[in-house]
Amino acid sequence: xxxxxxxxxxxxxxxxxxxxxxxxxxxxxxxxxxxxxxxxxxxxxxxxxxxxxxxxxxxxxxxxxxxxxxxxxxxxxxxxxxxxxxxxxxxxxxxxxxxxxxxxxxxxxxxxxxxxxxxxxxxxxxxxxxxxxxxxxxxxxxxxxxxxxxxxxxxxxxxxxxxxxxxxxxxxxxxxxxxxxxxxxxxxxxxxxxxxxxxxxxxxxxxxxxx
Numbered sequence: 001x002x003x004x005x006x007x008x009x010x011x012x013x014x015x016x017x018x019x020x021x022x023x024x025x026x027x028x029x030x031x032x033x034x035x036x037x038x039x040x041x042x043x044x045x046x047x048x049x050x051x052x053x054x055x056x057x058x059x060x061x062x063x064x065x066x067x068x069x070x071x072x073x074x075x076x077x078x079x080x081x082x083x084x085x086x087x088x089x090x091x092x093x094x095x096x097x098x099x100x101x102x103x104x105x106x107x108x109x110x111x112x113x114x115x116x117x118x119x120x121x122x123x124x125x126x127x128x129x130x131x132x133x134x135x136x137x138x139x140x141x142x143x144x145x146x147x148x149x150x151x152x153x154x155x156x157x158x159x160x161x162x163x164x165x166x167x168x169x170x171x172x173x174x175x176x177x178x179x180x181x182x183x184x185x186x187x188x189x190x191x192x193x194x195x196x197x198x199x200x201x202x203x204x205x206x207x208x209x210x211x
Contacts, residue, residue: 037062037178039208043080043109046201050141050192051082051107060206062115069122076133077112080202103145103193109200111137111158111186127166134159137186139200143193156188156200166210174211181205 041058045051057080064074088102113135120128137158142151164180183203190197 032173033066035064035066035210037064037208037210039078039178039180039206041078041080041204041206043082043202043204045082045107046203048107048195048197048200049084050195050197051084051105053082053084054204055080055082057081057083058204060208064115064117064210070119072115072117072119072129072131074115075113076115076135077110079108079110080204081109082107101145103143105192105195106142106144107197107200108140108142109137109186109202110139111135111160111184113158117164125168125171127168128164129166130161130163131180132159132161133184137188137200139186139188139190141190141192141197143195150192152190152192154188154190156186158184158186160184162206164206176210178206178208178210 037060039060039062040056041060042054042056043058044054058078060076060078062074062076064072066072084105086103086105088100090100111133113133115131115133117129117131120130135158137156138153139156140151140153142149160182162180162182164178167177167179169176181203182205183201185201186199188197188200
Protein backbone atom coordinates (compact mmCIF):
# COMPACT_ATOMS: atom_id res chain seq x y z
CA UNK A 1 0.00 0.00 0.00
CA UNK A 2 2.89 2.32 0.80
CA UNK A 3 4.42 1.72 -2.61
CA UNK A 4 1.06 2.30 -4.30
CA UNK A 5 0.59 5.57 -2.43
CA UNK A 6 4.09 6.75 -3.30
CA UNK A 7 3.57 5.81 -6.93
CA UNK A 8 0.07 7.27 -7.43
CA UNK A 9 -0.20 9.77 -4.61
CA UNK A 10 1.35 12.56 -6.62
CA UNK A 11 -1.25 12.05 -9.38
CA UNK A 12 -4.06 12.07 -6.82
CA UNK A 13 -2.67 15.26 -5.30
CA UNK A 14 -2.38 16.90 -8.71
CA UNK A 15 -5.95 15.83 -9.51
CA UNK A 16 -7.26 17.35 -6.26
CA UNK A 17 -5.39 20.60 -6.96
CA UNK A 18 -6.84 20.70 -10.49
CA UNK A 19 -10.39 20.12 -9.19
CA UNK A 20 -9.95 22.80 -6.53
CA UNK A 21 -8.54 25.30 -9.04
CA UNK A 22 -11.38 24.58 -11.48
CA UNK A 23 -13.96 25.04 -8.72
CA UNK A 24 -12.40 28.34 -7.70
CA UNK A 25 -12.43 29.53 -11.31
CA UNK A 26 -16.12 28.67 -11.70
CA UNK A 27 -16.92 30.31 -8.35
CA UNK A 28 -15.09 33.47 -9.44
CA UNK A 29 -16.94 33.51 -12.77
CA UNK A 30 -20.28 33.01 -11.00
CA UNK A 31 -19.48 35.89 -8.66
CA UNK A 32 -18.58 38.08 -11.65
CA UNK A 33 -21.78 37.20 -13.54
CA UNK A 34 -24.28 37.29 -10.62
CA UNK A 35 -25.70 40.63 -9.45
CA UNK A 36 -28.17 42.01 -6.90
CA UNK A 37 -30.32 45.03 -7.84
CA UNK A 38 -31.99 47.30 -5.26
CA UNK A 39 -34.23 50.13 -6.54
CA UNK A 40 -36.43 52.88 -5.20
CA UNK A 41 -39.60 52.95 -7.29
CA UNK A 42 -42.14 55.58 -8.43
CA UNK A 43 -45.50 54.35 -9.70
CA UNK A 44 -48.72 55.79 -11.14
CA UNK A 45 -51.94 53.76 -11.76
CA UNK A 46 -53.47 54.13 -15.23
CA UNK A 47 -56.86 52.42 -15.28
CA UNK A 48 -58.32 53.00 -11.82
CA UNK A 49 -59.45 56.02 -9.79
CA UNK A 50 -59.37 53.97 -6.60
CA UNK A 51 -55.89 55.25 -5.68
CA UNK A 52 -54.64 57.50 -8.49
CA UNK A 53 -51.61 59.77 -8.67
CA UNK A 54 -47.90 59.10 -8.67
CA UNK A 55 -46.41 57.64 -5.49
CA UNK A 56 -42.88 56.96 -4.26
CA UNK A 57 -43.88 54.28 -1.74
CA UNK A 58 -42.16 51.38 -3.50
CA UNK A 59 -39.04 49.25 -3.81
CA UNK A 60 -37.75 46.71 -6.33
CA UNK A 61 -35.38 43.80 -5.65
CA UNK A 62 -33.75 41.54 -8.24
CA UNK A 63 -31.17 38.82 -8.51
CA UNK A 64 -29.80 38.53 -12.07
CA UNK A 65 -27.23 36.38 -13.81
CA UNK A 66 -25.36 37.17 -17.04
CA UNK A 67 -25.79 34.10 -19.23
CA UNK A 68 -23.90 35.94 -21.98
CA UNK A 69 -22.59 39.51 -22.28
CA UNK A 70 -25.89 40.41 -24.00
CA UNK A 71 -28.48 38.31 -22.17
CA UNK A 72 -29.43 38.08 -18.48
CA UNK A 73 -32.01 36.08 -16.53
CA UNK A 74 -33.11 36.37 -12.93
CA UNK A 75 -35.85 36.63 -10.33
CA UNK A 76 -37.57 39.70 -8.91
CA UNK A 77 -39.97 40.95 -6.26
CA UNK A 78 -41.21 44.48 -5.76
CA UNK A 79 -43.92 46.28 -3.84
CA UNK A 80 -45.78 49.54 -4.13
CA UNK A 81 -48.56 51.45 -2.36
CA UNK A 82 -50.68 54.25 -3.82
CA UNK A 83 -53.05 56.40 -1.76
CA UNK A 84 -55.97 58.72 -2.51
CA UNK A 85 -58.05 60.81 -0.10
CA UNK A 86 -61.75 61.51 -0.74
CA UNK A 87 -63.66 64.30 0.98
CA UNK A 88 -66.93 63.53 2.73
CA UNK A 89 -69.48 62.19 0.23
CA UNK A 90 -72.36 59.76 -0.08
CA UNK A 91 -71.42 56.30 -1.38
CA UNK A 92 -74.18 54.13 -2.78
CA UNK A 93 -73.70 50.55 -1.56
CA UNK A 94 -76.93 49.04 -2.90
CA UNK A 95 -80.37 50.21 -4.08
CA UNK A 96 -81.41 50.52 -0.41
CA UNK A 97 -78.16 51.40 1.40
CA UNK A 98 -75.73 54.31 1.35
CA UNK A 99 -72.75 55.49 3.37
CA UNK A 100 -71.77 59.13 3.96
CA UNK A 101 -68.18 59.62 5.05
CA UNK A 102 -64.74 60.80 4.03
CA UNK A 103 -62.19 58.07 3.35
CA UNK A 104 -58.67 57.24 2.23
CA UNK A 105 -58.07 54.50 -0.30
CA UNK A 106 -54.88 52.48 -0.28
CA UNK A 107 -53.78 50.14 -3.11
CA UNK A 108 -50.92 47.75 -2.28
CA UNK A 109 -49.28 45.64 -5.00
CA UNK A 110 -46.73 42.84 -4.58
CA UNK A 111 -45.61 41.20 -7.86
CA UNK A 112 -42.87 38.57 -8.04
CA UNK A 113 -41.53 36.10 -10.58
CA UNK A 114 -38.81 35.74 -13.21
CA UNK A 115 -37.09 38.27 -15.44
CA UNK A 116 -35.01 38.41 -18.61
CA UNK A 117 -33.18 41.24 -20.38
CA UNK A 118 -31.27 41.88 -23.59
CA UNK A 119 -28.42 44.40 -23.55
CA UNK A 120 -28.13 46.65 -26.60
CA UNK A 121 -24.33 46.74 -26.19
CA UNK A 122 -22.01 44.39 -24.29
CA UNK A 123 -19.16 46.73 -23.32
CA UNK A 124 -18.50 50.21 -21.99
CA UNK A 125 -19.71 52.04 -18.91
CA UNK A 126 -23.26 52.65 -20.19
CA UNK A 127 -25.28 49.49 -20.93
CA UNK A 128 -28.85 50.17 -22.19
CA UNK A 129 -31.20 47.19 -22.15
CA UNK A 130 -34.75 46.00 -22.76
CA UNK A 131 -36.24 43.62 -20.20
CA UNK A 132 -39.44 41.91 -19.21
CA UNK A 133 -40.73 40.63 -15.87
CA UNK A 134 -43.54 38.09 -15.52
CA UNK A 135 -45.10 36.13 -12.69
CA UNK A 136 -47.88 36.53 -10.13
CA UNK A 137 -49.16 39.58 -8.26
CA UNK A 138 -50.84 39.86 -4.87
CA UNK A 139 -53.02 42.97 -4.49
CA UNK A 140 -54.69 44.39 -1.39
CA UNK A 141 -57.11 47.30 -1.85
CA UNK A 142 -58.37 49.00 1.29
CA UNK A 143 -60.73 51.90 1.99
CA UNK A 144 -60.32 53.47 5.47
CA UNK A 145 -63.12 55.56 6.98
CA UNK A 146 -63.45 56.66 10.62
CA UNK A 147 -62.32 53.69 12.74
CA UNK A 148 -63.34 51.11 10.12
CA UNK A 149 -62.10 49.83 6.81
CA UNK A 150 -63.21 47.67 3.91
CA UNK A 151 -60.62 45.50 2.19
CA UNK A 152 -60.37 43.09 -0.72
CA UNK A 153 -57.42 40.85 -1.62
CA UNK A 154 -56.75 39.19 -4.96
CA UNK A 155 -54.20 37.29 -7.04
CA UNK A 156 -53.49 37.67 -10.74
CA UNK A 157 -51.02 37.20 -13.58
CA UNK A 158 -48.41 39.96 -13.94
CA UNK A 159 -46.28 41.13 -16.89
CA UNK A 160 -44.03 44.19 -17.10
CA UNK A 161 -41.80 45.35 -19.98
CA UNK A 162 -39.12 47.89 -19.11
CA UNK A 163 -36.30 49.79 -20.73
CA UNK A 164 -33.33 50.80 -18.65
CA UNK A 165 -29.69 51.73 -18.30
CA UNK A 166 -26.90 50.24 -16.21
CA UNK A 167 -24.14 52.72 -15.40
CA UNK A 168 -20.66 51.54 -14.37
CA UNK A 169 -18.59 54.32 -12.72
CA UNK A 170 -15.45 52.14 -12.81
CA UNK A 171 -14.00 49.58 -15.20
CA UNK A 172 -15.08 46.68 -12.99
CA UNK A 173 -18.64 45.36 -13.36
CA UNK A 174 -19.19 44.66 -9.64
CA UNK A 175 -20.92 47.95 -8.78
CA UNK A 176 -23.05 50.44 -10.65
CA UNK A 177 -26.20 52.53 -10.88
CA UNK A 178 -29.51 51.46 -12.39
CA UNK A 179 -32.26 53.54 -14.03
CA UNK A 180 -35.38 52.06 -15.68
CA UNK A 181 -38.81 53.05 -16.91
CA UNK A 182 -41.58 50.43 -16.89
CA UNK A 183 -45.17 49.58 -17.68
CA UNK A 184 -47.00 46.75 -15.95
CA UNK A 185 -50.30 44.94 -16.27
CA UNK A 186 -51.97 42.49 -13.89
CA UNK A 187 -55.24 40.55 -14.16
CA UNK A 188 -56.28 41.14 -10.52
CA UNK A 189 -59.93 42.00 -9.88
CA UNK A 190 -61.32 43.55 -6.70
CA UNK A 191 -64.38 45.39 -5.39
CA UNK A 192 -64.21 47.81 -2.45
CA UNK A 193 -67.39 49.64 -1.41
CA UNK A 194 -68.83 50.83 -4.73
CA UNK A 195 -65.56 50.70 -6.70
CA UNK A 196 -64.78 47.87 -9.09
CA UNK A 197 -61.11 47.35 -9.93
CA UNK A 198 -60.85 45.13 -13.00
CA UNK A 199 -57.24 44.52 -14.00
CA UNK A 200 -54.50 46.87 -12.87
CA UNK A 201 -51.92 48.72 -14.97
CA UNK A 202 -49.25 51.22 -14.00
CA UNK A 203 -46.34 53.21 -15.36
CA UNK A 204 -43.31 54.31 -13.41
CA UNK A 205 -39.56 54.42 -13.08
CA UNK A 206 -36.85 52.98 -10.83
CA UNK A 207 -33.53 54.37 -9.61
CA UNK A 208 -31.08 52.25 -7.67
CA UNK A 209 -27.84 50.32 -7.29
CA UNK A 210 -26.59 46.94 -8.38
CA UNK A 211 -23.72 44.86 -7.04
